[in-house]
Amino acid sequence: MYLLEHDAKTLAAGFAIPSPPGCLIGEALPPGPWVVKAQVAAGGRGKAGAIRKAATMAELDSHARAIGAMSVRGQRVRGVRVEQDVGPAQEAYVALLLDPAAGAVRVLMAEQGGVEIEQQAAVRAERAPLDGIEAAVRRVGAGLAPALTEAGLALAAMFRACEAVLIEINPLFVRADGSWLAGDLKLITDDNALYRQPALRALVERNAAAYPEVRLKLEHGFDYVVVDEAGDIGLLTTGAGLSMMLIDELRARGLRPYNFLDVRTGGMRGDPARLIRVLEWIADGPNVRVVLVNIFAGITHLGEFARLLVQARAAVPRLAVPFVVRLVGTAFEEAEQVLGAAGIPVTTDLEQAVAKL
Amino acid sequence: MIDRTTRVLIQGITGRAGRMHTRLMRGYGTNIVAGVSPRAEPVDGVPAFTSCAEAVAASGATASVAFVGADALLGAIREALDAGVKLIVTPTEGMPVHDAMAALAAVRAAGARWIGASTPGMAVPGEAKLGFLPEVALAPGPVGVMSKSGTLSYEVCYRLVRRGIGQSVWIGVGGDPVKGTRYADLVPYFAADARTRALVMIGEIGGSEEEELAVALRAERFAKPVFALVAGRSAREGVTMGHAGAMVHGDAGSWASKRAALEEAGARVFGAVAELVEAVAAAL
Numbered sequence: 001m002y003l004l005e006h007d008a009k010t011l012a013a014g015f016a017i018p019s020p021p022g023c024l025i026g027e028a029l030p031p032g033p034w035v036v037k038a039q040v041a042a043g044g045r046g047k048a049g050a051i052r053k054a055a056t057m058a059e060l061d062s063h064a065r066a067i068g069a070m071s072v073r074g075q076r077v078r079g080v081r082v083e084q085d086v087g088p089a090q091e092a093y094v095a096l097l098l099d100p101a102a103g104a105v106r107v108l109m110a111e112q113g114g115v116e117i118e119q120q121a122a123v124r125a126e127r128a129p130l131d132g133i134e135a136a137v138r139r140v141g142a143g144l145a146p147a148l149t150e151a152g153l154a155l156a157a158m159f160r161a162c163e164a165v166l167i168e169i170n171p172l173f174v175r176a177d178g179s180w181l182a183g184d185l186k187l188i189t190d191d192n193a194l195y196r197q198p199a200l201r202a203l204v205e206r207n208a209a210a211y212p213e214v215r216l217k218l219e220h221g222f223d224y225v226v227v228d229e230a231g232d233i234g235l236l237t238t239g240a241g242l243s244m245m246l247i248d249e250l251r252a253r254g255l256r257p258y259n260f261l262d263v264r265t266g267g268m269r270g271d272p273a274r275l276i277r278v279l280e281w282i283a284d285g286p287n288v289r290v291v292l293v294n295i296f297a298g299i300t301h302l303g304e305f306a307r308l309l310v311q312a313r314a315a316v317p318r319l320a321v322p323f324v325v326r327l328v329g330t331a332f333e334e335a336e337q338v339l340g341a342a343g344i345p346v347t348t349d350l351e352q353a354v355a356k357l
Numbered sequence: 358m359i360d361r362t363t364r365v366l367i368q369g370i371t372g373r374a375g376r377m378h379t380r381l382m383r384g385y386g387t388n389i390v391a392g393v394s395p396r397a398e399p400v401d402g403v404p405a406f407t408s409c410a411e412a413v414a415a416s417g418a419t420a421s422v423a424f425v426g427a428d429a430l431l432g433a434i435r436e437a438l439d440a441g442v443k444l445i446v447t448p449t450e451g452m453p454v455h456d457a458m459a460a461l462a463a464v465r466a467a468g469a470r471w472i473g474a475s476t477p478g479m480a481v482p483g484e485a486k487l488g489f490l491p492e493v494a495l496a497p498g499p500v501g502v503m504s505k506s507g508t509l510s511y512e513v514c515y516r517l518v519r520r521g522i523g524q525s526v527w528i529g530v531g532g533d534p535v536k537g538t539r540y541a542d543l544v545p546y547f548a549a550d551a552r553t554r555a556l557v558m559i560g561e562i563g564g565s566e567e568e569e570l571a572v573a574l575r576a577e578r579f580a581k582p583v584f585a586l587v588a589g590r591s592a593r594e595g596v597t598m599g600h601a602g603a604m605v606h607g608d609a610g611s612w613a614s615k616r617a618a619l620e621e622a623g624a625r626v627f628g629a630v631a632e633l634v635e636a637v638a639a640a641l
Binding site for chain 1: 377381427428451452453454455457458459461462477489490491493504505506507508509510511512515532533534535536539541559561562564565566569586588589590591592628629630631
């Protein structure tokens, strides 16, 4: 889960990682001048004009309105944070991130941060096991401003406690007196660990609109993402990789899928509730004109799935669009009978199904 | 790898998934010799024990498939390693990544091989399967398969099998970021394996595993044709699509980055299943 900056900074305060005084728009403002910052789970906000300075209330208002209506890298801005502009400081860089290939954590530091940090030669780095991050921070930070090591040690505690996969402070404001503040803080945590991360779970519950996919996964145990709000093909699919591939292939043909779904037929346990919920969500798509069902079932009994699908479709009459169904797996003939009786044609060939859309 | 004589134990054999897949794997020919469960009651004629140590002592198992919950998976892997198991396959989805880091360190220290987590399993068609790769997509043949995604690999292999092309070894490495076995780890095996005449890699956006594979292919001077499919070309940054590893940050892990790296290493990269299947069929 890619946390909004405001949420990441609020959490970080509990790990003695200070940020410039700030709030969400609408709350009591810190003293000016200000920096007005889009809250969105994507990088490149500065380049996109989604971070702006404001000296007066009028400027602040107009920036906040403009930024609040923006999208950054295809994602709608989820909120606006207003932060005190703390003035000149050295801008450094400290990060901890998962190194999947090594099964370790990379500790990164540079005395000069900035937007093109990946291209900088002066970034120092070392790999460490989870229980060795602090020692690596001390080695990497040796000879640099002490603020970098202090920030790195605080990040190490937060990395483990929040079960992070990435924490990055860029820029880290280092003042002349040696004190430091997180100018920006990027935090990505492990969705799989949410079950034992009550603080993160509470955050998702409080701000469900900002984390819709995580919220859905927590509540329902499967993945659903609206990929194109104007899309006209609803997808009822299982398997993350196959569903992603299907979206790619449909788009390559000029078609517009509405959603991604990994419904996990194994988790339905003979109850149509999950299918009904998904069809309700697809029915929310204003342009959806057809639903493509694609189930490649290693284990799921297709006869049972077909019965659940017929029940679910009947339970969501407002989704009055044709269904194109492709199934592979056990008891296909039974599924074909059940769906045929309900007037739904079915094929085993995905290319044939796509051709009907 | 594995064959029909490999002695396999099932951790969590009395659970719903454990029972079902024990039956299905035995039906395929897998030599399941023991199970582990707190209840220690036999399943489908397979004796069960309360610990891996007892199960291994009684049965001589060298491989394990663990059907346990994500919260119990790290413990199950440690228990299997302590009992001397050398190949562990873990289909469980949702393993916390910090647990996976600890498990990987333990597996390396023990000199064992771990396939997973979030894997549909592995198979040597005609010999044995560990996990739940669907039989409709399994057939002996010349293609080595490695995949992050279960269902997408089913789709590809199903279509290849309908064209008369089966697999030498099929390994689902799983979609998690930290995992027991990565594509690159398998390159020396597929290079040396006489049954394998071509390699199919089924990848997806996020992480750097496809890029690591490209480096390994070059380092190995891999001479067999490599066909790659990468899902998620049209995904948005910052949103996880089902797999914990499938998230793009900036340009790292993007479709373009993966295609460029793989093509530089001599692989052919496809944007659609049908195109890959046609190319493999034409080459073999």
